[in-house]
Amino acid sequence: xxxxxxxxxxxxxxxxxxxxxxxxxxxxxxxxxxxxxxxxxxxxxxxxxxxxxxxxxxxxxxxxxxxxxxxxxxxxxxxxxxxxxxxxxxxxxxxxxxxxxxxxxxxxxxxxxxxxxxxxxxxxxxxxxxxxxxxxxxxxxxxxxxxxxxxxxxxxxxxxxxxxxxxxxxxxxxxxxxxxxxxxxxxxxxxxxxxxxxxxxxxxxxxxxxxxxxxxxxxxxxxxxxxxxxxxxxxxxxxxxxxxxxxxxxxxxxxxxxxxxxxxxxxxxxxxxxxxxxxxxxxxxxxxxxxxxxxxxxxxxxxxxxxxxxxxxxxxxxxxxxxxxxxxxxxxxxxxxxxxxxxxxxxxxxxxxxxxxxxxxxxxxxxxxxxxxxxxxxxxxxxxxxxxxxxxxxxxxxxxxxxxxxxxxxxxxxxxxxxxxxxxxxxxxxxx
Amino acid sequence: xxxxxxxxxxxxxxxxxxxxxxxxxxxxxxxxxxxxxxxxxxxxxxxxxxxxxxxxxxxxxxxxxxxxxxxxxxxxxxxxxxxxxxxxxxxxxxxxxxxxxxxxxxxxxxxxxxxxxxxxxxxxxxxxxxxxxxxxxxxxxxxxxxxxxxxxxxxxxxxxxxxxxxxxxxxxxxxxxxxxxxxxxxxxxxxxxxxxxxxxxxxxxxxxxxxxxxxxxxxxxxxxxxxxxxxxxxxxxxxxxxxxxxxxxxxxxxxxxxxxxxxxxxxxxxxxxxxxxxxxxxxxxxxxxxxxxxxxxxxxxxxxxxxxxxxxxxxxxxxxxxxxxxxxxxxxxxxxxxxxxxxxxxxxxxxxxxxxxxxxxxxxxxxxxxxxxxxxxxxxxxxxxxxxxxxxxxxxxxxxxxxxxxxxxxxxxxxxxxxxxxxxxxxxxxxx
Numbered sequence: 001x002x003x004x005x006x007x008x009x010x011x012x013x014x015x016x017x018x019x020x021x022x023x024x025x026x027x028x029x030x031x032x033x034x035x036x037x038x039x040x041x042x043x044x045x046x047x048x049x050x051x052x053x054x055x056x057x058x059x060x061x062x063x064x065x066x067x068x069x070x071x072x073x074x075x076x077x078x079x080x081x082x083x084x085x086x087x088x089x090x091x092x093x094x095x096x097x098x099x100x101x102x103x104x105x106x107x108x109x110x111x112x113x114x115x116x117x118x119x120x121x122x123x124x125x126x127x128x129x130x131x132x133x134x135x136x137x138x139x140x141x142x143x144x145x146x147x148x149x150x151x152x153x154x155x156x157x158x159x160x161x162x163x164x165x166x167x168x169x170x171x172x173x174x175x176x177x178x179x180x181x182x183x184x185x186x187x188x189x190x191x192x193x194x195x196x197x198x199x200x201x202x203x204x205x206x207x208x209x210x211x212x213x214x215x216x217x218x219x220x221x222x223x224x225x226x227x228x229x230x231x232x233x234x235x236x237x238x239x240x241x242x243x244x245x246x247x248x249x250x251x252x253x254x255x256x257x258x259x260x261x262x263x264x265x266x267x268x269x270x271x272x273x274x275x276x277x278x279x280x281x282x283x284x285x286x287x288x289x290x291x292x293x294x295x296x297x298x299x300x301x302x303x304x305x306x307x308x309x310x311x312x313x314x315x316x317x318x319x320x321x322x323x324x325x326x327x328x329x330x331x332x333x334x335x336x337x338x339x340x341x342x343x344x345x346x347x348x349x350x351x352x353x354x355x356x357x358x359x360x361x362x363x364x365x366x367x368x369x370x371x372x373x374x375x376x377x378x379x380x381x382x383x384x385x386x387x388x389x390x391x392x393x394x395x396x397x398x399x400x401x402x403x404x405x406x407x408x409x410x411x412x413x414x415x416x417x418x419x420x421x422x423x424x425x426x427x428x429x430x431x432x
Numbered sequence: 433x434x435x436x437x438x439x440x441x442x443x444x445x446x447x448x449x450x451x452x453x454x455x456x457x458x459x460x461x462x463x464x465x466x467x468x469x470x471x472x473x474x475x476x477x478x479x480x481x482x483x484x485x486x487x488x489x490x491x492x493x494x495x496x497x498x499x500x501x502x503x504x505x506x507x508x509x510x511x512x513x514x515x516x517x518x519x520x521x522x523x524x525x526x527x528x529x530x531x532x533x534x535x536x537x538x539x540x541x542x543x544x545x546x547x548x549x550x551x552x553x554x555x556x557x558x559x560x561x562x563x564x565x566x567x568x569x570x571x572x573x574x575x576x577x578x579x580x581x582x583x584x585x586x587x588x589x590x591x592x593x594x595x596x597x598x599x600x601x602x603x604x605x606x607x608x609x610x611x612x613x614x615x616x617x618x619x620x621x622x623x624x625x626x627x628x629x630x631x632x633x634x635x636x637x638x639x640x641x642x643x644x645x646x647x648x649x650x651x652x653x654x655x656x657x658x659x660x661x662x663x664x665x666x667x668x669x670x671x672x673x674x675x676x677x678x679x680x681x682x683x684x685x686x687x688x689x690x691x692x693x694x695x696x697x698x699x700x701x702x703x704x705x706x707x708x709x710x711x712x713x714x715x716x717x718x719x720x721x722x723x724x725x726x727x728x729x730x731x732x733x734x735x736x737x738x739x740x741x742x743x744x745x746x747x748x749x750x751x752x753x754x755x756x757x758x759x760x761x762x763x764x765x766x767x768x769x770x771x772x773x774x775x776x777x778x779x780x781x782x783x784x785x786x787x788x789x790x791x792x793x794x795x796x797x798x799x800x801x802x803x804x805x806x807x808x809x810x811x812x813x814x815x816x817x818x819x820x821x822x823x824x825x826x827x828x829x830x831x832x833x834x835x836x837x838x839x840x841x842x843x844x845x846x847x848x849x850x851x852x853x854x855x856x857x858x859x860x861x862x863x864x
Contacts, residue, residue, distance in 0.1 A: 010528055017528065019711035023716060024722070038522055064719060075514070082510075085475070085502065087497070089491040091471070093442055095470075096449065099449035100449050102449075103449050111449050117548055117552065117720070127590030148717045148718070149555065155714070158559030158561075162594040166594065263518055265519070267719070279452075280451040284456060285457045286548070286551060
């Protein structure tokens, strides 16, 4: 019997000692009320909330869980290093070995720098692009998420217009818009940020055209600007290399985070020779950036990325899920819009402008032990088996059945914050 | 026999795969050549470099080591949680318990938010101060370190003037300078950042006057601006509370990091009721901000902060070290300038404008197994015993003896980067 009394009690306590009760991307404030906020345990592809409910988890901690929660090889490496030391007065040799391994794994990389947050890596790339030729203008695709700092954050509270003074927006995958933005930058173009594919919340996902990727590369070459591929979210789920390598385009800088140590806290900026002097000139640091444990966890993760079929398994189970859901939805009289790579599913319902159907369906799935997300792209991990997908589909079948009966009576979505996010996503999205 | 061949070999490898071979505050590039860059192990108050040399460590990972490296109670809590899960699709109940514990421990705190870097916490405070009354101007003491982001970072490469468009500098602990800066902000004053005491690299440390602290508080009250005490570096080494509580002044926001989980990666912004709505309105997040292991480590650390005499022990051994070094220096014909609280020693030599004596002495200490720093404040941890201090003093006595013989022949400091830092520090420093 699914209950959430412990979770609701914790949420009430949290209201008193955290502003709004919770913040950031793991907050459930925009989610249906049944979604649990607090969890007690995770193993493999499974997650248990504080009420003891077990879930097949399709969020993977919003990305970090690449190989399965608590992967034994990664955890063994982390435990062994924790015995020796973690945050010390200097790094361990793991920092050099990890940089060497990244250089050996990612085609464009001649060097690496490590940090903690994805935003640390993108902020380093911003500063590095500006330091490269002492220029200021940086192009960002409209609506693309590159982190939570004043120069890029999706909400304006507490920022000033000057924080974005030299940021020029353009429409993703739109050659004319790109050209206009480049003209606007003139001889002050420092760099262009490229999301590997469009994976914004509340939006359909889509891959850019190879012509677009090549055009971005060409502009950066012609103007001696730096091309940054922000692989924080998609890294190692698209390729065992930078995600744009599949399009035949290599960046000057790439930013990584989320899953490079299978859940241990570390992110990275990788660069080519062209960007080395700029990277050498900038001042960046953080209290825990040199800690040894996450570096050993990252080495173990990269070894598994290189030596196992983790990616093919993720793609196989992702495809099974997508195909299964598509057929199942149709059998219940629903049409799904599933977009982006199967490794990072984004699922919306057709004719569901205010998302009331999507919200009701994911809530019904959650109550049945399948953690799906109504507006953020999901993630497949390598511990997910075809049997897990089959079990998932049994439960979603039940959720669809419930929804078929309740659909006509679903109340409109009436959370103004959700509607505002939907409106902004629609403005920023330009499908290819 | 002290050697550093392994370290030098690793540094050569690092040169190839990291820009400049290393970056950030743990880089040894401004230090004497003998200082090791890479470490293999740490336990209690001891540190071992990759060549196997053992040090009594007075840097404590630049702060995080508060209770001794690998403290058993903290590590046991971390290991137990690591078995259950770390980075999951949501936080564990530890997030609520940790926020409650901070609210119960720190006088001004009515709520808490957690992040990873010290810079995350100060950036959140900046954004929060601006969101409070939709104002823009923020006062920072000239030369004070608040992190490595474009609005506050100590070096300009890759930043733009707009990054500091609404930052107004003033001279620390100078009422006239504060008043002038407040006038300049006019009715657009969002907040004032206060370093608990002056603890900048290359500079003598000093405590502010209580009249100055009260004046900052009064201005923030009169103008409805937010007072931020940045306790990232000094937190829990001055008090079991916000560092300015000793001066009788409570901030609206305080920022914490470094040692709040004894080396595990977590930082925090704490706030009073006055700032809650602003904190609720801002968008801040990070991939690993909700991870459960560092939160359990922080809970264990805070319990030890509350329940043990760790602080009195740190103050006792810090005083033993300071008194011992002062007498020892005099007996060898040297005069030391030791400033700031004994828990965070800063040691310079008199008549040593280019620091050649300080560099030679700390290098001699390092070769004898005592890790001292020539230009950054050091840190005492609670695992340091009076016997460790006695052993330290035996070794520094030997270092002073060597220095007495070599002093006249020491070459001038000729690293332009060091001289530049010294010059800038002199400009920013205004002793009380």
